[in-house]
Amino acid sequence: MQTHDELATLVRQRTWDKELLLWFGAEVKLLPFLATVHVDVLDLLDLFEPDSISVDDDEVRRHLSLSLRQRLRSIPRVAARRTALVVRSGGLLARYRVGLQDFYDWFCDDFAMVILVVEGRCSGIEWPDEVECAPDRLVEYFTDSGMVKRLIGA
DSSP: OBOHHHHHHHHHSSSOSSOEEEEESOHHHHGGGGTTSEEEEEEGGGGSOGGGOOSOHHHHHHHHHHHHHHHHHHSOOBTTBOEEEEEEOTHHHHHTTOOSHHHHHHTOBTTEEEEEEEOOOSTTSOOOTTOOOOTTHHHHHHHHTTOOSEEEEO
């Protein structure tokens, strides 16, 4: 896990190299590090219409992938304006096995990076017996497979 100083150094760089980071902590603690760049926020839940969500995992996966690709293509990117895309609800990517390739293909470049936010852990909460708490599952999913370049802890 990398430190805040390493994030600050990365953000100050003139260009980036297809950076896709995993921020482990509260989004509010991330934003001050991004004060010198343009920030766009994408909540993956916004890609769905609440009344029309399918119960079929394959259909949800296709919808999420297609909608994500369309949204990433629609975000304006200008070489003179470095942009950090802060992504909320990243657990949907893991849940439906969408992965991160669309971010690399359609957004990340020398002037645009993506930061997936994993805000909290499920440990320390009294869950019903039917619910299994795996506090590191998202971090393991995104880091073990080599999807993200850096893990930064808050």
